[in-house]
Amino acid sequence: xxxxxxxxxxxxxxxxxxxxxxxxxxxxxxxxxxxxxxxxxxxxxxxxxxxxxxxxxxxxxxxxxxxxxxxxxxxxxxxxxxxxxxxxxxxxxxxxxxxxxxxxxxxxxxxxxxxxxxxxxxxxxxxxxxxxxxxxxxxxxxxxxxxxxxxxxxxxxxxxxxxxxxxxxxxxxxxxxxxxxxxxxxxxxxxxxxxxxxxxxxxxxxxxxxxxxxxxxxxxxxxxxxxxxxxxxxxxxxxxxxxxxxxxxxxxxxxxxxxxxxxxxxxxxxxxxxxxxxxxxxxxxxxxxxxxxxxxxxxxxxxxxxxxxxxxxxxxxxxxxxxxxxxxxxxxxxxxxxxxxxxxxxx
Amino acid sequence: xxxxxxxxxxxxxxxxxxxxxxxxxxxxxxxxxxxxxxxxxxxxxxxxxxxxxxxxxxxxxxxxxxxxxxxxxxxxxxxxxxxxxxxxxxxxxxxxxxxxxxxxxxxxxxxxxxxxxxxxxxxxxxxxxxxxxxxxxxxxxxxxxxxxxxxxxxxxxxxxxxxxxxxxxxxxxxxxxxxxxxxxxxxxxxxxxxxxxxxxxxxxxxxxxxxxxxxxxxxxxxxxxxxxxxxxxxxxxxxxxxxxxxxxxxxxxxxxxxxxxxxxxxxxxxxxxxxxxxxxxxxxxxxxxxxxxxxxxxxxxxxxxxxxxxxxxxxxxxxxxxxxxxxxxxxxxxxxxxxxxxxxxxxxxxxxxxxxxxxxxxxxxxxxxxxxxxxxxxxxxxxxxxxxxxxxxxxxxxxxxxxxxxxxxxxxxxxxxxxxxxxxxxxxxxxxxxxxxxxxxxxxxxxxxxxxxxxxxxxxxxxxxxxxxxxxxxxxxxxxxxxxxxxxxxxxxxxxxxxxxxxxxxxxxxxxxxxxxxx
Numbered sequence: 001x002x003x004x005x006x007x008x009x010x011x012x013x014x015x016x017x018x019x020x021x022x023x024x025x026x027x028x029x030x031x032x033x034x035x036x037x038x039x040x041x042x043x044x045x046x047x048x049x050x051x052x053x054x055x056x057x058x059x060x061x062x063x064x065x066x067x068x069x070x071x072x073x074x075x076x077x078x079x080x081x082x083x084x085x086x087x088x089x090x091x092x093x094x095x096x097x098x099x100x101x102x103x104x105x106x107x108x109x110x111x112x113x114x115x116x117x118x119x120x121x122x123x124x125x126x127x128x129x130x131x132x133x134x135x136x137x138x139x140x141x142x143x144x145x146x147x148x149x150x151x152x153x154x155x156x157x158x159x160x161x162x163x164x165x166x167x168x169x170x171x172x173x174x175x176x177x178x179x180x181x182x183x184x185x186x187x188x189x190x191x192x193x194x195x196x197x198x199x200x201x202x203x204x205x206x207x208x209x210x211x212x213x214x215x216x217x218x219x220x221x222x223x224x225x226x227x228x229x230x231x232x233x234x235x236x237x238x239x240x241x242x243x244x245x246x247x248x249x250x251x252x253x254x255x256x257x258x259x260x261x262x263x264x265x266x267x268x269x270x271x272x273x274x275x276x277x278x279x280x281x282x283x284x285x286x287x288x289x290x291x292x293x294x295x296x297x298x299x300x301x302x303x304x305x306x307x308x309x310x311x312x313x314x315x316x317x318x319x320x321x322x323x324x325x326x327x328x329x330x331x332x333x334x335x336x337x338x339x340x341x342x343x344x345x346x347x
Numbered sequence: 348x349x350x351x352x353x354x355x356x357x358x359x360x361x362x363x364x365x366x367x368x369x370x371x372x373x374x375x376x377x378x379x380x381x382x383x384x385x386x387x388x389x390x391x392x393x394x395x396x397x398x399x400x401x402x403x404x405x406x407x408x409x410x411x412x413x414x415x416x417x418x419x420x421x422x423x424x425x426x427x428x429x430x431x432x433x434x435x436x437x438x439x440x441x442x443x444x445x446x447x448x449x450x451x452x453x454x455x456x457x458x459x460x461x462x463x464x465x466x467x468x469x470x471x472x473x474x475x476x477x478x479x480x481x482x483x484x485x486x487x488x489x490x491x492x493x494x495x496x497x498x499x500x501x502x503x504x505x506x507x508x509x510x511x512x513x514x515x516x517x518x519x520x521x522x523x524x525x526x527x528x529x530x531x532x533x534x535x536x537x538x539x540x541x542x543x544x545x546x547x548x549x550x551x552x553x554x555x556x557x558x559x560x561x562x563x564x565x566x567x568x569x570x571x572x573x574x575x576x577x578x579x580x581x582x583x584x585x586x587x588x589x590x591x592x593x594x595x596x597x598x599x600x601x602x603x604x605x606x607x608x609x610x611x612x613x614x615x616x617x618x619x620x621x622x623x624x625x626x627x628x629x630x631x632x633x634x635x636x637x638x639x640x641x642x643x644x645x646x647x648x649x650x651x652x653x654x655x656x657x658x659x660x661x662x663x664x665x666x667x668x669x670x671x672x673x674x675x676x677x678x679x680x681x682x683x684x685x686x687x688x689x690x691x692x693x694x695x696x697x698x699x700x701x702x703x704x705x706x707x708x709x710x711x712x713x714x715x716x717x718x719x720x721x722x723x724x725x726x727x728x729x730x731x732x733x734x735x736x737x738x739x740x741x742x743x744x745x746x747x748x749x750x751x752x753x754x755x756x757x758x759x760x761x762x763x764x765x766x767x768x769x770x771x772x773x774x775x776x777x778x779x780x781x782x783x784x785x786x787x788x789x790x791x792x793x794x795x796x797x798x799x800x801x802x803x804x805x806x807x808x809x810x811x812x813x814x815x816x817x818x819x820x821x822x823x824x825x826x827x828x829x830x831x832x833x834x835x836x837x838x839x840x841x842x843x844x845x846x847x848x849x850x851x852x853x854x855x856x857x858x859x860x861x862x863x864x865x866x
Contacts, residue, residue, distance in 0.1 A: 007736055038817060047497075050501055051501075052495070052497050052500070052502070052604060074498070075505075076497070076500035076501050077500050077501070077502075077503045077504050077505055078503075079501070080503070081501055082501060082502075083497060083501035085494035085497065086494070086496060087494070088500045089494035089495050089497075091516075091775075092515060092517065093516040093517055094516075102499065102502055103501075103502025103503050103504075145498075147502070148502070149498075149502075150499075152502060152503060158501075271548055280501075338397075
């Protein structure tokens with residue numbers, strides 16, 4: 001049995017179903033990221049695991065101990081699960097050290113047990129111990145919140161969009177520090193976020209929570225390369241779709257004849273990531289297209305291409321220095337395998 | 348904050364208002380000083396003064412404690428548990444503020460004439476003033492980030508431990524502020540204690556004045572009372588000034604955890620119901636009871652007649668409206684100055700006006716009596732003098748609202764108006780006024796309610812022959828004519844509660860109690 005087992009969890013608020021039927025398992029000492037749109041039930045899922053809310057049905061089992069299930073409910077303080085809230089929620093009336101030791105026994109609080117060690121773990125200097133939370137930046141507050149959650153050696157740590165309130169520069173550093181601290185402490189963790197690059201880069205496995213269901217939970221590469229549905233493909237990054245006909249591992253499509261090893265023979269809807277599309281100026285080398293529009297992003301650029309006989313533009317993501325001028329004719333090829341969904345499944 | 352120097356006219360208006368407010372204090376201090384040192388020592392070094400001090404300090408200490416306990420416990424139950432009927436209790440907790448304490452006192456005394464002295468005073472003041480703790484504490488509980496409590500639960504703390512370690516420390520500013528407000532209001536209350544025959548400084552000052560003693564004795568007692576009030580005000584300022592934690596960050600707000608109190612729900616709801624009965628049921632119920640008694644059930648010097656009640660109601664309403672207008676006129680320049688300008692002079696004038704909060708109505712009234720009797724005889728017992736007394740007593744109350752109303756009309760909005768081609772008058776009419784009007788209306792309503800329920804200054808300064816609702820209730824109840832007092836009390840409670848309801852409905856519950864904000 002896995003370390004944390006969630007099965008058939010459901011929860012509604014005032015008649016609105018937030019979680020319909022969610023099941024998944026988390027192995028010990030891994031970080032699972034749950035990706036979902038805002039209002040998609042991510043926070044509700046964490047609050048059920050933490051014990052702040054009671055599920056309508058379903059069970060939560062941690063290390064073979066049932067935390068919530070039919071006729072069974074462990075209160076949050078009995079669960080030994082650490083929780084890092086969206087904006088840290090440091091106690092404003094306590095200094096950093098008192099915040100970190102808040103969950104420890106009285107004697108340990110007096111002795112400032114492990115304060116230095118935990119500050120080091122989250123990559124902050126020991127001199128921060130006596131500061132007031134108000135004097136810390138947002139990223140520092142989040143690190144202290146993590147240190148506080150880790151101090152009582154929780155069995156599981158829950159991170160509720162811990163980086164969403166930080167600006168871009170702080171976010172990368174704080175993410176790296178938090179990931180390193182969780183790994184060093186050997187804790188098991190669940191991170192929920194609406195930021196796909198955060199989920200893909202931090203989770204050893206990533207799940208997607210959509211419309212009250214957890215649609216796929218697997219390694220980040222698998223999720224990105226072989227999403228279970230067109231909708232999911234669109235949700236995780238950008239996707240280009242084109243109709244085609246599959247036969248024996250190959251698909252004939254407006255983008256050319258492409259390798260699709262798992263395709264079922266017959267009409268299909270293929271999915272290509274924009275960075276798989278390569279452009280060249282050699283006539284006849286691939287499918288011909290016209291550059292329609294260029295959106296410049298810095299190190300890369302998104303090229304909008306119109307294909308002859310195709311009503312919709314497709315997009316390619318290429319290094320910006322190689323972008324051809326608008327209006328020019330190019331030829332495109334597709335690198336790597338593509339995913340073929342049965343025809344009729346839409347994004 | 349914008350703006351060049353305030354105009355000379357504005358400064359002049361503000362100086363006038365501040366000086367007017369400080370006038371009673373100066374008069375009182377002067378007549379106290381006039382007694383000379385040895386007489387002052389003789390007058391103050393008496394068992395009476397010791398008894399007054401003991402009574403007053405013991406009462407404010409006990410009241411502050413009971414209000415703190417009841418106010419905090421009920422706020423927590425309403426905001427953090429699944430208590431049945433909690434929404435109703437949240438409304439009922441505000442109602443006592445709209446019932447003047449001397450009406451509550453009248454109700455309890457007429458219910459049980461043996462109720463008197465310390466226990467009676469403690470009961471009446473607690474049921475009247477506990478909302479002053481409940482409201483700020485409940486607001487602080489609502490403001491608190493629910494994630495703090497959740498995090499503490501996740502770190503292994505029980506509900507009780509979370510209350511002690513997380514909630515209570517953060518409630519401290521609201522709780523202490525509320526307790527000091529209770530203490531301040533208890534210090535200046537007169538009518539409730541007079542009916543209960545409980546001697547405090549206010550009642551002693553009144554008796555000394557009625558006994559026709561030289562101006563020195565009431566003035567000396569007044570000075571002690573002013574000092575006690577100033578200490579409360581200073582402590583309040585201190586508590587508010589530091590330790591305002593606030594939220595560390597703001598984001599989406601969620602509802603706080605509610606504790607499921609299970610089998611305790613119904614006993615708790617019954618206790619809340621009983622408390623509502625004590626705080627609201629008894630005062631209103633006793634008024635209705637006495638209304639239904641024939642006039643002779645209690646000795647009635649003059650049985651209330653419809654014309655007499657209507658006459659008294661009219662007096663209360665026009666004095667209330669006139670007083671509110673004058674108070675607002677005095678508060679407006681100060682509010683504009685405080686909202687739009689900075690500097691030492693601005694601070695000085697504003698704080699001087701707020702200092703009036705520590706000068707009780709009876710002190711103001713007494714000072715104005717002695718001033719006019721001696722020097723400006725024609726003003727003595729004129730309606731205008733009474734309005735001036737009201738505006739001095741309630742200026743701080745109005746100033747808080749006027750100042751925040753002027754803050755609503757931000758200069759950047761006025762500048763935008765000007766950039767769109769509006770002249771000064773058009774900007775004032777189309778930008779400033781619409782933005783500031785609601786706050787000004789709130790200030791006027793608050794002052795109006797306070798004046799219609801005011802007793803002390805009215806008693807001392809009302810023109811001969813003018814009876815207001817408050818003075819009629821006072822006259823009848825002090826001769827134990829409870830039934831005769833009932834119609835006046837009923838009309839007064841109705842006016843006060845209707846106006847408070849309008850105010851609370853429009854601006855939230857906190858708008859109907861005196862916000863002590865020294866900036």
